[in-house]
Amino acid sequence: MIYKPYKNIFLSRLGLGNMRFPTTDKEGQHIDYEKAHAIIDAAFENGINYFDTAHVYNNTDSESCLGECMKKYPRDKFYLATKYNIGAEKDYKGMFEAQLKRLQTDHIDFYLIHCLMDSNIEEYLNSGCIEYFLEMQKQGKITYLGFSSHASTKTLERFADHHQWDFAQIQLNYYDWHFGATEEEYNILTKRNIPIMVMEPVRGGKLSTLTPDAEELLKKSRPDASISSWAFNFVKTLPNVLVVLSGMNDMSQIEDNIKTFSTTDSLSPAEIDILMEAIELFKKQYTAPCTSCRYCTPNCPMKINIPEYLRVYNKFKLDGAWALGETKWIQSDGTPADCIMCGSCMNHCPQSINIPKYLKELAEAMEK
Numbered sequence: 001m002i003y004k005p006y007k008n009i010f011l012s013r014l015g016l017g018n019m020r021f022p023t024t025d026k027e028g029q030h031i032d033y034e035k036a037h038a039i040i041d042a043a044f045e046n047g048i049n050y051f052d053t054a055h056v057y058n059n060t061d062s063e064s065c066l067g068e069c070m071k072k073y074p075r076d077k078f079y080l081a082t083k084y085n086i087g088a089e090k091d092y093k094g095m096f097e098a099q100l101k102r103l104q105t106d107h108i109d110f111y112l113i114h115c116l117m118d119s120n121i122e123e124y125l126n127s128g129c130i131e132y133f134l135e136m137q138k139q140g141k142i143t144y145l146g147f148s149s150h151a152s153t154k155t156l157e158r159f160a161d162h163h164q165w166d167f168a169q170i171q172l173n174y175y176d177w178h179f180g181a182t183e184e185e186y187n188i189l190t191k192r193n194i195p196i197m198v199m200e201p202v203r204g205g206k207l208s209t210l211t212p213d214a215e216e217l218l219k220k221s222r223p224d225a226s227i228s229s230w231a232f233n234f235v236k237t238l239p240n241v242l243v244v245l246s247g248m249n250d251m252s253q254i255e256d257n258i259k260t261f262s263t264t265d266s267l268s269p270a271e272i273d274i275l276m277e278a279i280e281l282f283k284k285q286y287t288a289p290c291t292s293c294r295y296c297t298p299n300c301p302m303k304i305n306i307p308e309y310l311r312v313y314n315k316f317k318l319d320g321a322w323a324l325g326e327t328k329w330i331q332s333d334g335t336p337a338d339c340i341m342c343g344s345c346m347n348h349c350p351q352s353i354n355i356p357k358y359l360k361e362l363a364e365a366m367e368k
């Protein structure tokens with residue numbers, strides 16, 4: 001395991017995210033402690049010393065599970081990170097005390113304001129919770145105070161300027177770097193000397209398997225490297241990244257990731273170019289390359305708002321089923337289920353998109 005100095009400690013470059021453990025119930029409220037502890041123990045034994053959880057993970061059971069497992073290890077050999085989520089609990093004082101108990105510790109090493117968004121920044125700033133956590137830091141119950149963000153860059157800048165935060169956690173991976181606003185977020189934090197903990201380095205597993213042509217390109221360049229290792233090496237290469245979190249939930253993932261983080265090997269500029277080429281190929285095949293030109297819509301007898309449904313389809317493919325909720329807001333006379341597969345739209349699509357095929361897949365996902 002490779003480490004990076006931070007203040008007066010050394011953090012493992014790979015951290016264990018504790019949000020994807022196997023559970024004993026369908027609702028995901030109760031973790032299978034035996035299986036989860038085997039993963040946490042393997043991580044610790046392989047040199048990982050950063051363990052990230054939150055009270056909202058598995059309805060607080062993730063914190064309890066982690067605390068129960070780590071109590072057998074010397075407290076100065078690992079670092080605990082947990083978070084306060086104002087949307088789930090208003091009583092930040094009560095929550096903080098409960099977290100110390102669940103984690104079986106007298107201090108939290110890395111404490112985060114959880115999931116900053118445009119919709120909750122005012123609540124976080126006005127609730128008094130930040131002042132309280134700064135006080136806890138003075139008292140030694142919190143060592144480093146930071147925040148995690150899913151906010152727009154404008155909100156991120158505003159929150160980052162609140163005071164000198166010790167660290168911040170953002171979603172960072174080569175897909176969002178290339179197609180989203182991640183590079184700008186990275187620069188906002190770097191300019192303010194706020195080191196970064198990375199979440200979603202493989203975008204919830206989506207970057208572990210690419211399309212065959214994209215994988216072939218990567219395999220040609222590094223035949224023995226796994227597809228996931230490209231994603232980890234990309235984030236590892238960025239100088240302001242401290243710890244890269246991975247929600248590993250089986251031993252093969254741990255082994256592969258440990259291998260990636262056993263060397264300081266990083267991607268060369270030429271390899272980053274290859275990666276960007278691969279992600280373009282992946283996006284083209286994995287999602288519908290719709291440009292919203294709307295040439296297709298006047299030709300649909302079922303009056304389906306095709307580009308809007310394809311936009312949601314793409315989000316669904318990349319981000320998962322939660323994105324389907326957006327179909328509720330689409331203004332359209334017809335829905336994907338109404339498509340009669342006449343093919344009339346395809347004759348007018350300059351991108352040669354197989355529109356009925358995508359709509360059928362979307363309709364089936366919405367039905368589920």
Ligand code: SF4
Nearest residue numbers: 300339340342343345
């Ligand atoms: S194939 Fe479906 S979406 Fe395309 S024009 Fe026909 S009904 Fe409309």
Ligand code: SF4
Nearest residue numbers: 290291293294296349
């Ligand atoms: S014609 Fe093709 S590219 Fe244009 S909006 Fe329709 S599906 Fe999208």
